[in-house]
Amino acid sequence: MGMREMRERTADRGGAAIETSGLVKVFGEQRAVDGVDLTVPAGTVYGVLGPNGAGKTTVVRMLATLLRPDGGEARVFGHDVAREPDRVRARVSLTGQYASVDEDLTGTENLVLLARLLGHRKPAARERAARLLDAFGLAEAADRQAKNYSGGMRRRLDIAASILNTPDLLFLDEPTTGLDPRSRNQVWDIVRVVVAQGTTVLLTTQYLEEADQLAGRIAVIDRGRVIAEGTPGELKSSVGAGAVHVRLRDPGQRAEARRVLAMVLKAPVQLAADPVALTARVMPEGAGATEPAVLAARALAELAGQGITVDDFSLGQPSLDEVFLALTGKSAGESTERHDEKREAAA
Amino acid sequence: MSTATDPTRTDRPDEPAGAGNEAEDTYVPAAEVLAAVLDPAAPRPPRPSALSASVTFGWRAMLKIKHVPEQLFDVTVFPIMMTLMFTYLFGGALAGSTSEYLTYLLPGIMVMSVIMTTMYTGVSVNTDIQKGVFDRFRTLPVWRPAAMVGYLLGDMVRYVLASLVILGVGLALGYRPGGGVVGVAAGILLLVAFSFAFSWIWTLFGLVLRSEKSVMGVSMLVIFPLTFLSNVLVEPETMPGWLQVFVDVSPVTRLVAAVRGLMDGAADVGEITWVLVAGLLLVAVFGTLTMHRYNRR
Structure with a gap:
C-alpha cells in the first residue's frame, strides 16, 4: 500500500463511503433503479430494505462496478464507479446473493486462489487462507469441495473470501436469505465484528429485523425508488x-x-x-x-x-409487509407482484 | 423479541435448531478471533502482474480438472475414437492402405479434434457466468482479461493432452512422422497456439449467449463445416471447384497444411506465417470484443 492510499483511507473516516444521486438503471422498458439518492457514512452498517425485485441487487451491482449506471452518478470513497472502476474495486468486496465461491473447489483452494489474485505470494496466501478458515469455523471442512458445504458454511466461506484483504467497503447482498436461524445469527455476529474493525457495510435485506439488528441507517426501496430513509427507530416509529x-x-x-x-x-x-x-x-x-x-x-x-x-x-x-403497508398503503407482496407484471409486459 | 409468523424469528440458544446442520451448530463466531484476522490498516500486497493473475486463473482450471476428471473425456476418448474411425473408414478407400493414409490423416485429425475441443471454452465461460463466483472475479482489482486468459491457459493444457493422445494412437497404428521429434513438437506447438487464438471466438459466445445449450449449438454450426470442409480427410483437388474456393481460404485448411508440413519434415514457411497472422487477427478482433462484453455485462 502506497502512502497516498494510506492517507486516503485515513481521510475517509467520518466522510461518506457511498454517495449516489439520481442513480438509474434501465432493463428494456423497465426502470429497475429509478433515481436513487443514497449517502452511506463510512464506518457504519447501512441497510437497504425492500421486497424481491425492488432494485436492491441492481443498486449493489452498480456500486460494485458490475453494472454501468444508465443515469445519475455514484461515488465510492469519492471515486466515480463508471469512470474509475479500478479505484473502486481496490477498496470494495462483494458477497453476492448467490454464494460467490467456486463450488467445485475446496474451501482452502477458494481462498488461496483469491488471495493470489489479490497479490499475496503463495506461502502468504496459504497462511491467510488457513487463518481465515480457522476463524470462520471451517478448518475441518477446509479440504472438502464447497458444494458439499451447508448453506451456512458456504455463506461463511463467502464472507471469508470477501475479507481476505480487509475491504474498506463490504457489500452483503441478502446475506441470510435461505439460512436457518442459527446460521443467520452467526452471520450477524460476523458482520458486527467486521464493522467494529472499521469496514463500512452495505447490507441488503428483506427482513426489517435484520436491518434493525445491524444497521445504523436504513433506506426502504420499492420499485427502484427510495420511499423512506432513517434510523431503525425512526422507521419503526413511523409504522408502529x-x-x-x-x-x-x-x-x-x-x-x-x-x-x-x-x-x-x-x-x-x-x-x-x-x-x-x-x-x-x-x-x-x-x-x-x-x-x-x-x-x-x-x-x-x-x-x-x-x-x-x-x-x-x-x-x-413489524414485518416488512407491515412497513410497506404503512409506507405505501400496499403490502410488499402486492408491490412485488405488480413489479413482476410490469417486467413480464416488458419482456 | 419474536413473533410466530415473522420469518426472521430468532431462536434462543437453549432451543434446538430445527433445520441446523450438526457440524456447523458448534461454530460460535468469536469476536477476538475474527477481529484478529481483520485489519483495515494492514498493508496490502501489490497488485499481481497480468501474467501472474492469468496463471492463477489457469491454476483454477487445473484444480477443476483435478476435482472433475470426467471433463477430460473429450480430450482423451473422443480423439482416440476419431482417429480409429477415420483411419479404418477411409484408409483403404483413399490411400490404398491404412498406414499410408495415416501419414496424411494424422496431422489433420489432430487439428480437427483440437479445434472441436475449443468449443468447450465457451461452455465453461457460460456455466461460470450463471454462478456468483463470476461476479467476484469481476470485482477484483486485477488485469481485466486475466480471468478469460486463465480459461484459455487451462484449455491449452487440454489441447496438448488431446494432441499427445492422438499422436500415441497414431504411433501404435504405424504412423511414422518424417519430421521427427522436433517436427512433431513444432506442429503441436503451432496447433495449440492457433487454438488459443481461435478460442477467443468462444469466450465471446460464452459471454453473449444465454445458455450452455445455445453455446453448444452455435459452436457446432461453426465448427462442423469449418473442420469437415477442409483438407483434413481428403485432398481438396477431389472436390468440386466452388467448394475448393471455400476450402482453400478456410483457416483450418491452412493450419492443417502447416502442421502437416512440420510433422512431415517439410515445413512450409508461407503456411506457417499465414496461420500465425490469422491467429493474431483472431485475438485482436475476438479478444477485444470479448473484453468489451466482459466489462459491459
Whole structure:
C-alpha cells in the first residue's frame, strides 16, 4: 500500500463511503433503479430494505462496478464507479446473493486462489487462507469441495473470501436469505465484528429485523425508488412498534381478553382464525412514550389480574409487509407482484 | 423479541435448531478471533502482474480438472475414437492402405479434434457466468482479461493432452512422422497456439449467449463445416471447384497444411506465417470484443 492510499483511507473516516444521486438503471422498458439518492457514512452498517425485485441487487451491482449506471452518478470513497472502476474495486468486496465461491473447489483452494489474485505470494496466501478458515469455523471442512458445504458454511466461506484483504467497503447482498436461524445469527455476529474493525457495510435485506439488528441507517426501496430513509427507530416509529401475540388457555375468555388488551394498549385487537389467539398492535405515541415491552407487560399483567390464563405470548417487530403497508398503503407482496407484471409486459 | 409468523424469528440458544446442520451448530463466531484476522490498516500486497493473475486463473482450471476428471473425456476418448474411425473408414478407400493414409490423416485429425475441443471454452465461460463466483472475479482489482486468459491457459493444457493422445494412437497404428521429434513438437506447438487464438471466438459466445445449450449449438454450426470442409480427410483437388474456393481460404485448411508440413519434415514457411497472422487477427478482433462484453455485462 502506497502512502497516498494510506492517507486516503485515513481521510475517509467520518466522510461518506457511498454517495449516489439520481442513480438509474434501465432493463428494456423497465426502470429497475429509478433515481436513487443514497449517502452511506463510512464506518457504519447501512441497510437497504425492500421486497424481491425492488432494485436492491441492481443498486449493489452498480456500486460494485458490475453494472454501468444508465443515469445519475455514484461515488465510492469519492471515486466515480463508471469512470474509475479500478479505484473502486481496490477498496470494495462483494458477497453476492448467490454464494460467490467456486463450488467445485475446496474451501482452502477458494481462498488461496483469491488471495493470489489479490497479490499475496503463495506461502502468504496459504497462511491467510488457513487463518481465515480457522476463524470462520471451517478448518475441518477446509479440504472438502464447497458444494458439499451447508448453506451456512458456504455463506461463511463467502464472507471469508470477501475479507481476505480487509475491504474498506463490504457489500452483503441478502446475506441470510435461505439460512436457518442459527446460521443467520452467526452471520450477524460476523458482520458486527467486521464493522467494529472499521469496514463500512452495505447490507441488503428483506427482513426489517435484520436491518434493525445491524444497521445504523436504513433506506426502504420499492420499485427502484427510495420511499423512506432513517434510523431503525425512526422507521419503526413511523409504522408502529409491532404487535403482541397472545394465546389463551380457554377460548371462552377471548372476548374478555380482547376488551382488556384494547383498553391497555389503546389499539385495535384482531382475532386470529385460531379460537384462542389474539393479536394487538403496540403503538407507543409521542416523544418519551412508554417502551413497547413495558406496554406489553402491562397488558399481560392486566390479563392475569382479570383471571385470564395466557399459555403463550410474544412481542414482535413489524414485518416488512407491515412497513410497506404503512409506507405505501400496499403490502410488499402486492408491490412485488405488480413489479413482476410490469417486467413480464416488458419482456 | 419474536413473533410466530415473522420469518426472521430468532431462536434462543437453549432451543434446538430445527433445520441446523450438526457440524456447523458448534461454530460460535468469536469476536477476538475474527477481529484478529481483520485489519483495515494492514498493508496490502501489490497488485499481481497480468501474467501472474492469468496463471492463477489457469491454476483454477487445473484444480477443476483435478476435482472433475470426467471433463477430460473429450480430450482423451473422443480423439482416440476419431482417429480409429477415420483411419479404418477411409484408409483403404483413399490411400490404398491404412498406414499410408495415416501419414496424411494424422496431422489433420489432430487439428480437427483440437479445434472441436475449443468449443468447450465457451461452455465453461457460460456455466461460470450463471454462478456468483463470476461476479467476484469481476470485482477484483486485477488485469481485466486475466480471468478469460486463465480459461484459455487451462484449455491449452487440454489441447496438448488431446494432441499427445492422438499422436500415441497414431504411433501404435504405424504412423511414422518424417519430421521427427522436433517436427512433431513444432506442429503441436503451432496447433495449440492457433487454438488459443481461435478460442477467443468462444469466450465471446460464452459471454453473449444465454445458455450452455445455445453455446453448444452455435459452436457446432461453426465448427462442423469449418473442420469437415477442409483438407483434413481428403485432398481438396477431389472436390468440386466452388467448394475448393471455400476450402482453400478456410483457416483450418491452412493450419492443417502447416502442421502437416512440420510433422512431415517439410515445413512450409508461407503456411506457417499465414496461420500465425490469422491467429493474431483472431485475438485482436475476438479478444477485444470479448473484453468489451466482459466489462459491459
